[in-house]
Amino acid sequence: MSRSERGASLVAGVLRATWALTAVPLFAFVLALIVGAIVIVLSSVLVLKNSFDATLPISAYLALAQGAFGSFNAIVSTLVLTTPLLLAGLGVAIGFRAGLFNIGAQGQFLMGAVGAVAAAVHFQQAPPIVAITAALMGGMIVGAFWGMVPGLLKAISGAHEVVTTIMMNYIALSALAWIVSGPLQQSGSVPPTTPSVGVAALPIVLGRTGHIGIFIAFIAVPLAWFLLFRTTRGFEIRAVGANPDAARYAGIKPRRLIVLTMSIAGLLAGLAGACTVLGISHQMNGTFSTTVGFDSITVALLGRSNPIGVMLAAILFGAMRAGAGPMQINAGVPVELVDVIQALILLFLIANVVFRRLLRLRGVRGSEQTGFETITKSYGREATV
């Protein structure tokens, strides 16, 4: 084989590998947009009683893109909304790599936010740098604890993390309601809210809303990649996920690793919660309504549990959130369409077996855990994809 031929076959190989990795997420996204377009037209005609307009989806998507990337401030708001999705998504992705289906990012996110507020309130008299650090640490520690508990339960008794993390989500919701109306209530606030984070608020460094949490999230991407692919601990995490029996044979202790991985996942989701409360809302109420924790599962899946893929998926979801408002204003399509598209993406991702058939992608037996495998294994033992 000549040098140029070898070069050509190398390029072809890289392209093939990239295609194999990105084909399914890409098709899921495109299909979701197409079905979303049908929903836009139908709901406009049937619900809003408008006349039929075939170009409405295009103007809606254009308004969405414009709202997400059309100006400096639009981009900043996209990044602000990307931040918690990215951090929590990385946590879920690391769990997937270890074969763990962590549905608890939502609870870890909420408790991380609580931890950050508690630390912020406690350090009100300290200089901002100390208060901010303490508040971020508080979020990470409480989030990590919230992730560690299901990890411990699994390691000790084998309780499935899907069940325990869902339960921890409910506990987090109730705990939040109690904490806000009890130990951390701003005296006299109706409805009850926590005091403001005050000096621990994250400084705004980009535009009107761009807090430094954005940088924390994007720095976490190479760190997570480095952890997974360059350290022995990351190798252990991936080994346990890909083949727990072989990992045990290799001298790895799967139980300890499960606890560690769940703690890391909780830490990242907790940091996401801390960044949200310290960077955006500055205080919490009893409901603190958000779906970041659940969206981050879709983000991790869409990114195939690869930190770089997770980053791209988080930006996409952040952009959709940022563009939803402008879309409603400029194209008259309700913001909820974004939820529809996200749900469709998840649906098409899970149905990836069908795509693989259609795209003639070879299903690989015992492949590395990128999320789909973890889910199919969790629910249907050894369901071969």
Next chain:
Amino acid sequence: MRGITKRYPGVVANDHIDLDLQPGEIHALLGENGAGKTTLMNILYGLAVPDEGEILIDGKPVNIAGPSDAIARGIEMVHQHFMLIPVLSVAENVVLGEETMANPVFLDKSEARRRIRDLAGKFGFELDPDAKIESLSVGAQQRVEILKTLYRNAQILVLDEPTAVLTPGETEEIFTLLRNLAKDGRSIIFISHKLTEVLEIADRITVIRRGKVIGQRRPSETTEEELAELMVGRAVLLTVERGESHPGEVRLKVEGLHVKDDRGNEIVRGVDLEIHGGEIVGIAGVAGNGQDELVEALVGLRRVAAGRIHLGGRDITGVSPRAINEANVGYVPADRHRFGLILAFPLTDNLVLTSYYKPPYAHGQLRDGRAIAAAARDKVRAYDVRTPSIDVAAQTLSGGNQQKLIVAREFEGDTTLLVLDQPTRGLDVGSIEFIHKRIIEKRDAGTAVLLVSAELDEVLELSDRIAVMYRGKLVAFLDGRTADKNDVGLLMATGGKVASADASGAAS
């Protein structure tokens, strides 16, 4: 099949292969792992599309685009790993996909039962149509697989290593069945590595090497040695020269070992064993008599219920797999996909699976990709692992090359003890010869070797001493050079006490 060619990136799996099959013929297909047998059969069964060439049935070219086309033309395949549903009955498995209905809602089970009895009767074997698959022996399950193909009226049967999982007795039964099928005018393609079996059963033998047909022989006009040479491309020693052993001090000492299986039943029931450095001790036994559990206990993967294990004078009872690994114990597990390899990981990671955490492969928490790759390149070369690159996933390699990967990793360095569970299962003669030579080399370098194998010939060929395992105990020790195969076989089946009740109990 005429001029079949199939190319995969970087390799020609089939290179203008011609193969003809007569009615009523048993045609053996012989070749090393990765020679292209499986690709060829996948093309015949419609699982792969050839780049060139054509398939003719009864002289007419046919297009086989998928397994359903193949089945419609009477081509059936029995895979090495059975495709049966354990919780369903024989009849339910057989009719699966081909159900005869009594009415639009219910299956016509009595019709299915009748046809199954007829077919079984016609070809001279017994099968209860209502037995659950999970209650059947492996041999009986294989007969169900074959019955399934007959139920669909197969005219061409492809059997992929049908004897790999069978005991000698079961193999004989399958052979009788295959001969009856051939007498009935059906054609059989028999894929195997085992030369003796091929010579016994086949009417014609086609040898494939590196995607090409190398030769065709009739059993009457060839020998095992010639076939092995055709397969591998050079003269092969079918039995390695084991030479004299020079046992040193006691290396492994097992006292009164009891181990439980996954269901909590005691399956190793008081094993006493000593292995000296520079000595190979083989354990012979019918599968399921506690060999696997004994081995897993020795390497720390299974809890010891009672008893002690000493390695070189140190008590290693109950220590972790890593501690045992650090004591320079090499372990080749019986199930290479479950324990031996992480199939999704590249060869590099698999070659350092038990040493990834220490220098030179890691410095502190940091992995050293360059050192790992360099070591992988060395091992791949030294152990002749055939692979396009060290970065491909282990699952892309053939079984023999996967096994070499494990051997390359576990035989590395100054091993004190090697625990080998089925080290050559499913491998071709060339790979077996290679691994056997390495085992002897290890012994001569002073390593204590424990060999567990379902292949009695392998135990007899390599072992300096043979221990027979029966129902969780080592019932007899024999000299490996003088032991008689029939005697060992009898001990395996009866545990030494020739009592008919006992023998039937072991078989069930």
